[in-house]
Amino acid sequence: GENVEQHPSTLSVQEGDSAVIKCTYSDSASNYFPWYKQELGKRPQLIIDIRSNVGEKKDQRIAVTLNKTAKHFSLHITETQPEDSAVYFCAASIKKGRSGGSNYKLTFGKGTLLTVNP
Amino acid sequence: DTGVSQDPRHKITKRGQNVTFRCDPISEHNRLYWYRQTLGQGPEFLTYFQNEAQLEKSRLLSDRFSAERPKGSFSTLEIQRTEQGDSAMYLCASSLGLGAYEQYFGPGTRLTVT
Numbered sequence: 645g646e647n648v649e650q651h652p653s654t655l656s657v658q659e660g661d662s663a664v665i666k667c668t669y670s671d672s673a674s675n676y677f678p679w680y681k682q683e684l685g686k687r688p689q690l691i692i693d694i695r696s697n698v699g700e701k702k703d704q705r706i707a708v709t710l711n712k713t714a715k716h717f718s719l720h721i722t723e724t725q726p727e728d729s730a731v732y733f734c735a736a737s738i739k740k741g742r743s744g745g746s747n748y749k750l751t752f753g754k755g756t757l758l759t760v761n762p
Numbered sequence: 763d764t765g766v767s768q769d770p771r772h773k774i775t776k777r778g779q780n781v782t783f784r785c786d787p788i789s790e791h792n793r794l795y796w797y798r799q800t801l802g803q804g805p806e807f808l809t810y811f812q813n814e815a816q817l818e819k820s821r822l823l824s825d826r827f828s829a830e831r832p833k834g835s836f837s838t839l840e841i842q843r844t845e846q847g848d849s850a851m852y853l854c855a856s857s858l859g860l861g862a863y864e865q866y867f868g869p870g871t872r873l874t875v876t
Binding site: 648650678686687688689690693695733747748749750751752753754755 | 766793795797802803804805806807810812817818853857863864865866867868869870
């Protein structure tokens with residue numbers, strides 16, 4: 645099955661600096677790559693995603709890049725703020741059809757604890 | 763709140779007892795997923811429903827686990843004869859389907875088995 649590796653496991657930056665989190669996946673059939681932000685005790689929140697037919701996507705201060713050849717994708721956060729502090733998870737999904745019902749189950753990385761110091 | 767909801771938010775039970783959790787997905791979302799998250803880990807896939815049909819179950823889902831989505835709306839996850847290793851956060855997510863990949867998570871049910 646799919647395997648997703650995420651690095652680093654912890655990341656500490658100064659407010660205003662950029663943060664980059666990297667993930668690799670094993671199954672070349674994976675075609676959807678979301679990123680989730682999870683604050684302590686709260687639900688994972690979808691912050692950005694990218695499909696395999698796109699190389700880069702940006703939404704204000706966050707961007708995601710995808711390199712299908714190398715099977716890796718990255719999250720970039722610019723101008724970090726203390727409220728960006730959280731655990732970030734990458735995930736990969738393969739469309740698996742069964743009896744007409746496509747399953748896009750997510751395989752997650754182990755997470756990156758981002759701390760933005762004021 | 764029109765997001766995914768889960769009930770209860772916390773459950774403490776003694777080993778050997780049965781527990782049941784409920785998930786209410788976002789209205790009109792036909793896909794519903796259950797995941798389990800342990801401390802320091804990402805969520806792990808347990809099972810998936812499209813409408814009322816359970817189409818995939820993970821090998822993580824032992825015979826003690828059963829899930830239903832009887833009318834294609836809310837879903838329940840039951841764990842029979844709970845074990846301490848079942849202690850985790852149980853997360854539900856829903857997705858619109860129809861080519862939409864995005865999954866939106868509920869707040870989870872934290873299970874503690876003593």
